[in-house]
Amino acid sequence: MHPDLQPGSPIRNRSNELAWREATLNLGAPIQNINVGVNGGGEGYNYYVSGGYFRQEATVQKWNLDRYTFRANTDFNVNKRLKVGQNFTIAYQQVYRGMNGGGDGFLLQNSVVMPPFFNIFEDSNNPIPGNRYGYDGNADLAGLTVGNQVGINQILQNFDRNVRMLGGVFAELEIIDGLAFRTAASIDLNLSRGDSWQPEYLVAEMGLNRPGNQYADDRAESHTQVFTNTLNYNKSFGKHNIDVLTGLEYQQLRGTSLSVRGNNFISTSPDFYQVVKSGRGNPFVGGDAGQSAFVGYLGRLSYNYADKYLLTATVRRDGTSAFSPVDNRRWGTFPSFSGAWIISEENFFSKGTISELKLRASWGQLGNSNTAAFPHILRVSTTPDYALGGSNTIQAPVPINFVNQEVVWETVETFDLGFDASLFNNKVDILATYYDRTTKDFLFLLPIPTVTGFAATPVNLGTVSNKGIEIEIGYRHIFANGLKMNVSGNVTTVRNRLEALAPGLEEFTASEIYRTAIGRPIGYFYSYQTAGVYQSQAEIDAIFTGGFRDRNSPQGPRPGDVIFVNNNGPGKEGQQFSGEPDGFIDFNDRTYLGKTIPSYFYGMSLNLEYKNFDLSMLWQGVGDVQVYNEVRRNGLNLTGGGRNMLIETQERWTGPGTSNSIPRAISGDPNQNNRFSDRFVENAGFLRLRNLQIGYSLPRTLLDRWQGFGSGRVYIGGSNLLTFTQYSGLDPEVMTYGQNSTQTGAGTDRGNMPQPRIYQLGVQLSF
């Protein structure tokens, strides 16, 4: 063992855990939100103008956002039949930050695993003197080097700015009574610029090496043009009301970006390095571009008879530039129908206990084309290079995508049936719905064998269903003393499963975490089951006889190693698995460990008003869902040095009977105790007090004294004040980096920043 870590070393007992945490977190990060708006109108015109300012600090150090938003919307009646209008929004946002993106947990995770005997700064009184940053965690201490991301966060300077302008005009013309034509054109323009300064630092200073400073200037411009035309006819004939709409929408997106970087600047003065070409090294130029277009046709027919019978039929035809023109794959047609019967309006319905009753049903399809664009085109990038004849680099253009011509629109088909009822003089509302949502041609980024030269490609995976019921019950009451109460609760159940795979596709396991198989939820957790920890060699010998072995543990387990369960083997005759233990613990023994989509969601809300006081609260929860706690897996990985571990590891196996859940500490992990298994899959259901607000409306007498105020209210509130969960991580509402649509990375806790607890103090005034 290194001398620094021997008993008696002054370094060994240094304890800086809290210092690292405090230097990482920004506890009590304020948020400020001010909005002022004026709306009004007169003979033939309406206007709305507003201005807002929003300021936020993140709960990690060094991330500050400011945003200004201004809006102006007006419309005028040119004459009886023609109305024109305009809307315009401009928003400017700037973020000043270190290396963190705001919500990611990169810094927090780094500070958590820091050896607690490291200092953050050598001289804490003078942490950032000019361009040199003391750091005691260098390689001469215990032979360990861990990058000091907290320190690096302090010295990196990132400044992101973004201007968004959204402007449009519209005209509405009533051609004849009931027949209206509307045309609207708008443009959404986004301009952004970010600059980034990275000073030079050495291993001895930061535990990492960045030779040479660098200044980057990134600029991007993108715009979305939308052009919409609709023709609408709305007419009543006696009790018959009809509404017909046809429309066309065209949307075009195009964006480009340019990034330039200079390096090796002679001065580290911020006033100097802002010009990339002032760097002494070769500047670098990068950039990107993209474009897409959508066309949509819409037809809708609504009919209602005496507000008792309601029928709507809609058809959409959507086109996208993202797919192949062959066989109409760019186009999808999506009809839908819905109807309702308001029984309580019928003459035969006697309004007793039930005051209102509505039956409703719908069936419809909607399209989705959201996936990697142009899968049908063999795309070629010039990024890689090769150096012939001693040259620096020559472009070596390479194909960058697996060509899949077959990709078409995904269709989401929904059937639902339900009723809305009001009982006891509208004191009680009940909404109940059965729904069956089937996604056909599910768009999915499918992992493919790397023998193709690629790792994944967009496909229409197959059919996925989501079925369940939604029930919402509300109750309102005004008590004799004037207390108004409004309480409601809701439950939604979800059963998600893959019903069928498209022809030519097979069930598959992706990464070491997920599997997709018919009859199971999309992307469920899939790996080894465990049964505690081996306490003695005799226990091991009893199992490991007659050639029985664990293929992942060539030397076999030792006391203190995790017990992995043998429950399956390779199948025969086209079957993937035999379903029976086979004398080997191997990849065939992986099994269902949990799912990333909750079986049910529920919520409760309560609103109370008494005199000038009001109180509202909202509770939300989910149940029957699992999370893969990767942070815990890393934090229990006692197989090598150099990182701080979870405190639970102090309860690890150290001899027979000491632990049946945390294995022994062993260099190199010969039994692969830390392989992904049910040890790291946790129930992550929770119930959370999402919002609580208590308000006080200023009394009329007070308002009258200050002339001009229409109403006034002050309030205090909070978000995420209470959470009830079994989950051991920081936040059961896991946010992962993966894409939800592909379920890659879903439900994996990589230690992102938990949702903050927010306390609010506010004033609302109107004039």
Added chain:
Amino acid sequence: MKTIKILALIIGLSVMTVISCEDRLDLAPLGELNSETFYNTIDDFEAASLAPYSTLLNFYFDQFGNGHYQGIEYPSDDSRHPEQGDNSNVDFIWLPNNGNFSFMYNESYKGIMRANTILNRLPASQLTQEQRNRFEAEAKFIRAYFYFFLARHWGTPPLITELITSIENSRVGNSQPGEVYALVEQDLAFAKANLPATWNSSNVGRATRGAATALLGKVYLYQQKYTDAVREFNEVVNSGLYSLVANYGENFSEAHQNNAESVFEIQFSRGDFNPWLPVDFGLEGNQNVGHAGTGRAIVFRAACFLGNCAPGANGQGYGRIHATIPLQNAFEEGDPRIFHTYFVEGEDYFGRTYNPAWSITGATPSKYLRNYISYPQPNAGSNNERVIRLADVYLMLSEAELLGNGNVQRAAELVNLVRRRADPSGDILPDRPNNIPQNAMMQHLMHERRVELAFEGHRYDDLVRWHNAGIINIATDIDFGSSLANQNWRTTHLLKPFPQRELDLVQNLSQNAGY
């Protein structure tokens, strides 16, 4: 009236939009080439033909240290890892989820895909038959290079000779034994017949006839087709194009890249100034050109051991490779090649005195590290990797002559050429006698390959080839310099495990025996 005019205008514009909308969906990816705008002209193919070569850069070094040093250099009796505990690669705890092996497997097939793309696009191009033959030959050379690697390490890897464009065709099972070798022989025969003997100065680095011939000889040697191997190697040796450089160290010096001894080397350069990114980085977004440098400088340089740190430790040297005691002992005393193989106590080490306490074995590699003048940035070395050099060809020819023809005299002659270059005096490395039994000559030859080619990525392949030819038994004859490695080695380790990811995605892919 005014209103009506406005109305007419609005409706008119709208109708025009409806008509032209559908054409507006005919878009292509912006800022990129595609199969319609590329792979047509000679200029296109001059550029595209480099794509398969560029795979070699990542295959040898990537930012996480996959590829060469962990996958190829580690499992051998020449090098070991710096930690005191075990290492799955070094100690033959080879599992199907081994990231280094998977990386090499994936990169090989990426190179094959890039070669297959060229072969797929050539017929529809505007090129003349002669031009096509040349690009076909270059693509087939790289394809053969990777397939030979796959066949050596996985035995029956999936065989793909076309660009795959359907998912059903992507689930390819094992090839038949020998099938991949047959393709490799065909590809190299075509390459040999259609590649030029040399390239002009601005194209140096492309595969040559000599490179294809030498590689074909090596392919025969691994299959124990000694007569064929002798024929091919002789063609290289007798071509008059190659000669041993006088100074052994020049083979690893940046100032002497593509020298007279070099038959094929990977052309490294420093592309972008971010030295950490692999050359393929940012491919989708085209945002960032990765660097194309070799990681030898950082991976092979010494770091710390038990608190004793070499200059530039961690930042500029990771100390991942250490010369095993058996390798140090293998050298004859005073062998001048030691200087270019590993550092020893008291030598100058980048301005400081080399201290064996920096290393778990007391010695870290100097090969490719000497003659480096400066390290502008870690991972940014631009020194080429020598893949085939004439000394290697001499020793392979010697082996084929010895095992195929029992020609001890010729075998000794070739071994002595290599020894005399290392020690022109012959005092330290005296000539091997040419009248000894074949078995004794084989011992000399195996020794010579080991010390001449240490840390060049050949050693474990050599051991496996000799084991398969019945000349040695790895289990009993080899000291890996790690008791765990010796304890764990089984014949299973003659091949590598197929990646678990691939087994999970391809049901008719069978794992190699024992995994």
